[in-house]
Amino acid sequence: MQTLNVDLGERSYPIHIGQNLLAQPLLAPFIKGRQVMVVSNETVAPLYLDKLMSQLSGFQVDMIILPDGEAFKNLDHVNRIFDALLEKRHNRTTTLIALGGGVVGDMTGFAAACYQRGVAFIQVPTTLLSQVDSSVGGKTGVNHPLGKNMIGAFHQPQVVLADTDVLATLPERELSAGLAEVIKYGLIHDAEFLAWLEENMSALRRRDAGALSQAIYRSCEIKAEMVALDERESGVRALLNLGHTFGHAIETDQGYGQWLHGEAVGAGTMMAADLSARLGWLTQADLDRVRKILQAAGLPVQPPASMSSERFVELMAVDKKVIDGSLRLVLLQQLGKAVVTSDFPAERLTETLTAGECLGQL
Amino acid sequence: MQTLNVDLGERSYPIHIGQNLLAQPLLAPFIKGRQVMVVSNETVAPLYLDKLMSQLSGFQVDMIILPDGEAFKNLDHVNRIFDALLEKRHNRTTTLIALGGGVVGDMTGFAAACYQRGVAFIQVPTTLLSQVDSSVGGKTGVNHPLGKNMIGAFHQPQVVLADTDVLATLPERELSAGLAEVIKYGLIHDAEFLAWLEENMSALRRRDAGALSQAIYRSCEIKAEMVALDERESGVRALLNLGHTFGHAIETDQGYGQWLHGEAVGAGTMMAADLSARLGWLTQADLDRVRKILQAAGLPVQPPASMSSERFVELMAVDKKVIDGSLRLVLLQQLGKAVVTSDFPAERLTETLTAGECLGQL
Structure with missing residues (x-):
């Protein structure tokens, strides 16, 4: 087991990463009161x-x-968590434990942030995506019909358990979706790390425990x-949103849950790389590497053919990254270095949005 | 105009108190972006x-x-604020302005705490209760069918305008309800200040602007x-809940909105004083002063006759002040000095809960 400490002053917490963590007595030291509410879903439970x-006796x-x-992932289902907490008379010393992927984690964390104005919570992420993404950062929340993750709070967990064993039952598509975020860390x-991922992608896809631990x-x-x-x-921190503004537009257009978040980020990352190249920051060789590693991870490298440029612009306009009307995007200055900018010609963006089959070809 | 600075480090903010503040250009300096969402209700608007x-041109x-x-005051109506924000495409630099009493303030503050994980908000409280209570403390939130204020967040405003002119249209009952909290500050x-209030209660009830400003x-x-x-x-801070654990039970039993919050706090304060006297901390003369000032303010000094001791205990058990099963109450060690304690014989509490007409008589 490896332990990474997330350093946030009095809100610091450890992430334990490794095999067979679920049944080890790792959580009890982080449970302050006597009450625990485990939140999970019908697949994971x-x-x-x-x-x-x-480990909770x-x-x-x-x-x-x-x-x-x-x-x-909406307010109605967070409300069901509140119902359960109140029916079972949980007080403000209770601890919520999220056992599941990002959706369970985001909803449980948001419920913990709001229940009695804030109670403790613990994350036990069961997907690669949630292990490498929601484990760190304290972002919690739910979707609204008019926008993804529009309602939420910052709320840090007490501890995170990232058990690589649980990835054994993860569907292929979800593993790939998680790899989209892993690749993102290398790119930005x-x-x-990006080069290490290029070498180890096949080990990761066959779920080698050592490679997974290292990547996580x-x-x-x-x-x-x-x-x-x-x-x-x-x-x-905004750099972590590489591919996400494009990706959120894809998810919203297709309806939440049709494209996995990581799949949308995969295609969105390719779009961000394409625009970066049109601005002269990436070479064709760089673009080819980006496409190749996304494909090796089993990810889409193009948005849905049905999405017009106008549709993208419409949906990106409500993204949280819009400040006073100008669209800010995370782009790549080189492989391994990202920047947030709204300083690009609108025509270059239009070229990326209309590239279709030619996305990633200068 | 007087200005009180609430000192909370980087979350500090001013409260402006006085006559005719609403139309003065006091808010613009605190609005960071270009978008403003005013939340109000059908009575105040x-x-x-x-x-x-x-002042918002x-x-x-x-x-x-x-x-x-x-x-x-529930999640459904907070969701209507989210709907409006998203329909009008408000981004994370928006500012929410609450124009109304505590309900509008609590819901608007909670919406601001959660919209895009936190945006700015401004309070323009239009009741005495909200001017002296929700103006300070950053508590926001909504009720749940199983408990009052069970869902919420701490979120500080940018500025508060407490305009005494708006109290001119406040119904008599609501003025009294606000005075319950004012009296509470003196008691705890x-x-x-308690003695000043005893002298100035009639000026306050005839809405003398100078007396109101001073009390606020x-x-x-x-x-x-x-x-x-x-x-x-x-x-x-828990001392601020004098009378509130009893009061919340009354509000829940009667259904939110039947007893005004301040009226329930008035009766709850009398119950807390009664129990304090049974513990030997207050004299009969103290109890008489408490009853007299509550009555002078136009407040009830007894719980509803229909509420049994068992019903109180049942409702108080879900109150946020219960920690690991023991009920903690705010009681008075003397007039002007409060304490939080769970260290009292259950029989004394039962005596208070069953006192009926004899509440406040040793």
Whole structure:
């Protein structure tokens, strides 16, 4: 087991990463009161709930099992968590434990942020995406019919358990979706890690425990470094959104849950790389590397053919990254170095949005 | 105009108190972006919205008018604020302005805390209760069918305008409800202020502007002092809940909105004083002063006759002040000095809960 400390002053917390963590007594030291509410979903609970429960004896443990999927990440389902907490009379010393992927984690974290104006929570992410993304940063929240993640709070967990064993049951598409974020960390911040990923992509896809641990550790480390510099996302942290503004537009257009978040980020990353190249920052060889590693990870490298340039612009206009009317995008100055900018000619963006089959070809 | 600075480090903000503040250009310096969403209700908007709008020229001003009353302080109505923000494409630099009483303030503040994980908000409280209570402390939130204020966040405003002129249209009952909180500040923290209130109660009830300003200023000052010591309510701030655990039980039993919050706090304060006397901390003369000033303010000094001791215990058990099963109450060690304690014989509490007509008589 490796442990990474996320350094946020009095809100610091550890991430434990490794094999067979679920049944080890790692959580009890972080549970302050006597009450625990486990939040999971219909897919994950049958697989891993019993194992988790084995380390929670001695507490009042209640649970709520939500339906599985991004389509249920909304205020109504957070309200069901509140219902359960109040029916079981959980007080402000309770601890919420999220056992599941990003959707469960985001909703549980948001419920914890708001229940009695803030209670403790613990993350046990069961997808690669949530292990490398929601483990760090404290972002919680839900979707609104008019925009993704529009309602939420910053709320840090007490501890995170990233158990690589649970990835054994993860569907192929979801593993790929997680790899989209892993690749992102290399692209925005660490060319050496990007090269390591190019070499180890097949080991990662066959779920080699050692390779997974290493990829998770370095991904969380990069994110933690950026979050520590910028907990409330006013500066450097925005770089973590590479591919996300395009990706959110794809998810919204297609309806939440049709494209996985990581798949949309994969295509969005290719779009960001394409625009970066049109601005003269990336070479054709760079673009080819980006396409190749996304494809090796099993990710789409183009947006849906049905999405027009106008549709993208319309949807990106409500993205949180719009400040006073100008669209800010994360682009690549080189492989391993990203920048946030609104200083690009609108025609270059239009070229990227209309490139279709030619996306990634200068 | 007097200005009180609430000292919370980088979250510090001013409260302006006085006559005719609504139409003065006091808000613009605190609006960072170009977008403003005014949230008000059907009672207050026709009276004061135009006046407020006169100081917002030059901004994109949108508004949402909610139904009036505690019964609407729930997630559904907060969601209507989110709908309006997203329909009008407000970004994360937007500022929400709450024009109304505590319900509007609590919902608007909570919406601001959660919209895009936190945007700015401004309070323009239009009831005495909200001027002396929600102006300070950053508590925001909504009710749940199983408990009052169970869902919320701590979120500080940029500035508060407490205009005494708007109290001219406040119904008599609501003025009294606000005075319950004013009296509370004297009881828990300042015997001299309590004596001042005894002398000035008739001036306050005939809405003398000078007396009101002074009462609001000193109330906010006492609350600000306590909140500055304890922003997240782990210690001294709990003293502000004098009468509230009993009061919340009354409100829940009667259905939100039947008893005004301040009326329930009035009866709850009498119950807390009664229990304090049974513990030997207050004299019969003290109890008589408490009853007399509550009555002079036009407040009830007994709970509803229909509420049994068992019903109180049941409802108080879900109150946020319960920690690990033991009920903690704010009681009076003497007039002007309060304490939080769970160290009292259950029989004394039962005596208070069953006192009926004899409440406040040793």
